[in-house]
Amino acid sequence: MKAHWPRLRSFRLRIALGSTLTALAAIVLLYAMASYTIIHRRADIIDRMLSAHLAGPGFQATPLSLWPATDAQLNASFSGFAPAASGPETYALLLVEDAGSKPLYRSPAWQHWLGGAELPRGPGLHTVEGAGQSWRIGRTEHGSVTIWVAVNRSLSDAQVRASLTRFAAAIGVLAVAMGALAWYLAGRAMRPVEHLTGVMVGLTASELDQRVSAAEEDLEFAQMISVYNAMLERLQRSFLQSARFSGDAAHELRTPLTILQGELERSFARAGADPVLEESLANMLDEVRRLDSIVRKLLLLARADAGQLAIPPCPLDLRPTLDELAEDIGLLDAERPVRLNLPEQIAVRGDADLLRQVLQNLVSNAVKYGLPGGWIALSVRRQGEQWRIDVANASHGIAPEHRHRLFDRFYRADHAHQRRVDGVGLGLSLARDIAVAHGGSLALADAEPGQVRFRLSLPAA
Ligand SMILES: Nc1ncnc2c1ncn2[C@@H]1O[C@H](COP(=O)(O)OP(=O)(O)OP(=O)(O)O)[C@@H](O)[C@H]1O
Ligand SMILES: [Mg+2]
Structure with missing residues (x-):
């Protein structure tokens, strides 16, 4: 069955809502695309940095005493991927083992985060869960030494999420602002129509000479207004014509009627002796008086129609x-x-x-x-x-x-x-x-x- 949506009767509201929703849909689509791109691009950058560190010359033949410094530098180089508000966190971890799997160096926080995790042995990068966080881990070998580097992906995700949430809030504010702007613009666009309606409402038969000014209006409305004015012009002309016609006709009828009435009255006065003629003349006189009264009323009505019923303020x-x-x-x-x-x-x-x-x-x-x-x-x-x-x-x-x-x-x-x-x-x-x-x-x-x-x-x- 076809669903019946309540039809919005306000044209202004429909325009405002329609344009706001269209703009909003476009922004939300862009937002979704941008979010998807940012999240994937970010994971890609972290992986590339991690691979570069592992392949780089930095880890080759590092003396034992320098591993803490290398660890600190590694941590610092990934700190940019954390939310701005985060404190001294662990961004990256380092583990160095000799051929017998004996640790030569281990970041102080390694045990806390990845102590119980199963470390990947194969080539490439892997995602491992440790202490509720997601870690991207890669490994490299230099001689008898095996080096693991783990980068905190959860912190990076939190940073992206925080930025995207801020964007989403901005979109909300933008939507309200767009709605208000669209409402205002739709109202402005409707102004000529409201103006025209106002004039039409105020128009009575006697004010048919009013015209709507199109000088200030936009082209589209100016044309409508000039069509309306032309219609008013024709209406006024035919109205005046018919009012003038009935006025003139009534006026022209009055003189012969007055003469006829006078003649009849004189004949009536002279008819004295003939009762049949007298009655016939009396009937005629009645009809003429009736006709005169109708003509007088029509004359007044024609004058009222033409707005010419001048009333003295006596x-x-x-x-x-x-x-x-x-x-x-x-x-x-x-x-x-x-x-x-x-x-x-x-x-x-x-x-x-x-x-x-x-x-x-x-x-x-x-x-x-x-x-x-x-x-x-x-x-x-x-x-x-x-x-x-x-x-x-x-x-x-x-x-x-x-x-x-x-x-x-x-x-x-x-x-x-x-x-x-x-x-x-x-x-x-x-x-x-x-x-x-x-x-x-x-x-x-x-x-x-x-x-x-x-x-x-x-x-x-
Ligand atoms: N007091 C009334 N009671 C009942 N009907 C009335 C009354 N006044 C007017 N009407 C009705 O309204 C009609 C129109 O009245 P109106 O005065 O305009 O015309 P009229 O009296 O028929 O003719 P005239 O032009 O001579 O006045 C009348 O024909 C009559 O049917
Ligand atoms: Mg009457």
Whole structure:
């Protein structure tokens, strides 16, 4: 079965880890090769030195009195193969015997190290264990004299081991340093991407004119950024085109509509005697007014899309507007209980007409989509620097599949169509754009079962 490794989601971490591990693998391989070479080369050098001593002229016809000096010199010549910290140790040992195997000279430490060991009789070099250490032993004959020289291999091995351990520790430190460097470099390499992401995140429809600067970036990223900028350019152009088109179309439609409305109103006033004509004109007038309201909303939406919904920072009080709207509900349907919970003053800054339009849509929605004869509640309270304006109504609730689409343009939940309630589905979308242009927000709030609540938040003045 295929093993499932957890996939590292961070690209930066993957690059850092990958490069560190690759470099580390190369170093460890080199280390292994170097260790192998050093250990074998060292054994080779010791053997060659030992053979050279045995073959050299030094041992020939040495008078008995000079053997101690020869022994000391031999010991000194192999002392370089011991760890630096080792004390006065025995590096090499010497044994000289006559033809009858009687020792003529023996290093003072010979008995301690090699007293019980079996000495090789044949030619060449041999490894012998003595007192827990490994000795390389060779032998030579000069006349009737046999000479053995033993070199301590264990000390040499300890010296090599100490050096290799130091190298291994250095590799550990190096690995951490390489990891940190790789992490830093990967982070630097990712910077243009992070920069680009930051710009993309900060980009809203009204800021499509933003461009990412490629001047400081590396070639590879500069190309990506210029492609992105070109894409943004096209997007902005087509966005502006479509916003301008709907804006222009709505604008051009308003004049004929106004004229049509005026004509109809005049005809209606003159039609007095003919009830059939009067009714027909009244219907037409209704439709024209409806059309005018749609065109006006589309014009505002187009302006909001183009970021041209300029909001003057005029101080205004929303309390009278809410009172009026509550009164309107009472006029339309005297049976409908209206619950008010409003502070003395609701001071905000912005465009009075636009904000009135928002509140009117919320209130008219509550009337249109609330339960027939059900209550409507308008409540306002201050939370920190914000006004929370809640418009709620008795309702069967809004089905979950509609909730997240209510603010889409021309979207109307099914029941609105079934009940043939007047409206086109632009009110909430426009209301939200207006709220956002005022630095606030509009959302469907959580509410207890049996009611629907929209919450408009606006910065307090
Ligand atoms: N208080 C409410 N209770 C239940 N459903 C609502 C409520 N307010 C809005 N809705 C639903 O959200 C939809 C969108 O509302 P929106 O105000 O955007 O459009 P509309 O009222 O249908 O038309 P208009 O453009 O004239 O306002 C409505 O069609 C309705 O289905
Ligand atoms: Mg509406």
